[in-house]
Amino acid sequence: MPSMPHDRRWMSRAFELARQGLGHVEPNPMVGCVIVLRGEIVGEGWHRRFGGPHAEVAAIAAAGKNARQATAFVSLEPCCFTGQTPPCTGALIDAGVAKVVIGCCDPNPKVAGGGVAQLRAAGIEVIVGLLEEEARQLIAPFSKLVTRKRPWVIAKWAMTLDGKLATRAGASQWISGEASRTVVHQLRGRVDAILAGRGTAILDDPLLTARPPGPRIATRVVLDTQASLSCESRLMQTIDQAPVVVVVGEQAAMERRDSLVERGAEILVPSGDSPHTRLESLLTKLGQRQTTNLLVEGGATVLGTFFDLGAIDEVHAFIAPKLAGGAAAPSAIGGQGIADMSAALKLHRATTEILGEDVHLHGYTRG
Ligand code: AOF
Numbered sequence: 593m594p595s596m597p598h599d600r601r602w603m604s605r606a607f608e609l610a611r612q613g614l615g616h617v618e619p620n621p622m623v624g625c626v627i628v629l630r631g632e633i634v635g636e637g638w639h640r641r642f643g644g645p646h647a648e649v650a651a652i653a654a655a656g657k658n659a660r661q662a663t664a665f666v667s668l669e670p671c672c673f674t675g676q677t678p679p680c681t682g683a684l685i686d687a688g689v690a691k692v693v694i695g696c697c698d699p700n701p702k703v704a705g706g707g708v709a710q711l712r713a714a715g716i717e718v719i720v721g722l723l724e725e726e727a728r729q730l731i732a733p734f735s736k737l738v739t740r741k742r743p744w745v746i747a748k749w750a751m752t753l754d755g756k757l758a759t760r761a762g763a764s765q766w767i768s769g770e771a772s773r774t775v776v777h778q779l780r781g782r783v784d785a786i787l788a789g790r791g792t793a794i795l796d797d798p799l800l801t802a803r804p805p806g807p808r809i810a811t812r813v814v815l816d817t818q819a820s821l822s823c824e825s826r827l828m829q830t831i832d833q834a835p836v837v838v839v840v841g842e843q844a845a846m847e848r849r850d851s852l853v854e855r856g857a858e859i860l861v862p863s864g865d866s867p868h869t870r871l872e873s874l875l876t877k878l879g880q881r882q883t884t885n886l887l888v889e890g891g892a893t894v895l896g897t898f899f900d901l902g903a904i905d906e907v908h909a910f911i912a913p914k915l916a917g918g919a920a921a922p923s924a925i926g927g928q929g930i931a932d933m934s935a936a937l938k939l940h941r942a943t944t945e946i947l948g949e950d951v952h953l954h955g956y957t958r959g
């Protein structure tokens with residue numbers, strides 16, 4: 593779509609505003625809005641927190657009377673229904689804006705083009721799809737949850753240069769340096785749930801909390817078929833700081849389940865007769881709980897199951913300049929894996945960053 597460079601700048605500014613909602617707005621999307629009158633920004637706003645005013649309403653309030661005859665740049669199609677807040681289409685119409693430029697349509701079936709139609713019916717000029725790719729990327733976890741009813745899966749691991757998650761004896765603390773761990777804690781502090789396998793939960797005895805805390809408190813999810821997690825584990829001992837969900841198999845002993853429940857954990861029993869079908873079922877259950885972002889922290893078996901299922905959306909790998917060796921030492925992704933290198937999962941929009949001595953590689957599994 594041909595567009596003037598300054599239009600792009602304003603839309604980019606709307607994205608930048610939107611990103612400030614990360615970790616605060618879920619399961620809602622991050623949305624930003626810039627109101628421009630005669631080439632000047634007269635109001636800005638973003639969706640700051642779940643249940644709070646939408647970006648357009650905040651920007652209109654900031655613009656005051658200057659919203660009249662102005663152009664609103666919104667990263668997402670304005671909503672046209674009453675949820676926890678009134679529809680933004682009404683707010684834009686009442687404010688008297690002349691034009692609305694939208695990044696991408698809202699995949700929420702309650703909107704899905706309805707917002708555009710309402711604005712047009714009110715005589716407002718509407719342009720859809722300015723910097724559309726980026727606008728879609730901004731709301732990817734929300735889109736997945738609202739359309740596929742499943743969380744967005746972020747796989748994270750720290751490994752040695754030779755691709756090991758631990759030594760042959762299972763020792764994994766610490767592979768990455770301080771700077772990498774800071775980034776991991778930032779991730780933990782903005783997701784809805786953090787998942788680890790039984791091996792990791794028992795061997796490493798991790799807390800899986802964000803330190804310092806971020807905008808959200810993630811539920812800690814442990815895959816533990818036999819319900820063998822100890823009530824003395826650090827996870828269970830810190831249950832007052834963040835919830836613990838133990839995902840068990842149907843065969844898990846009732847007394848084990850009961851003792852975990854007594855200490856405040858929640859038990860989930862996914863259905864299915866293979867690790868893959870059980871994982872599908874778990875993802876559905878997490879989606880029903882409005883889990884928007886799920887951080888999968890390992891170990892290799894769990895990462896392998898997610899990988900084989902094609903369930904990973906985003907990857908954060910921290911690679912330390914260390915060598916562990918050992919054929920028996922676990923590498924990052926277990927499971928079946930692929931046979932043909934041409935079938936390798938390629939990361940899109942991959943970026944690398946140096947964190948202390950480590951390399952932080954970030955990318956997406958879909959374009
Ligand atoms: C917008 N602007 O800033 C956001 C929108 O329950 P509510 O009222 O907060 O509505 C949530 C829905 O509104 C959400 O599922 C998505 O479709 C849309 N989000 N829309 O016009 C915003 N955050």
Ligand code: ZN
Nearest residue numbers: 646671679680
């Ligand atoms: Zn709205």
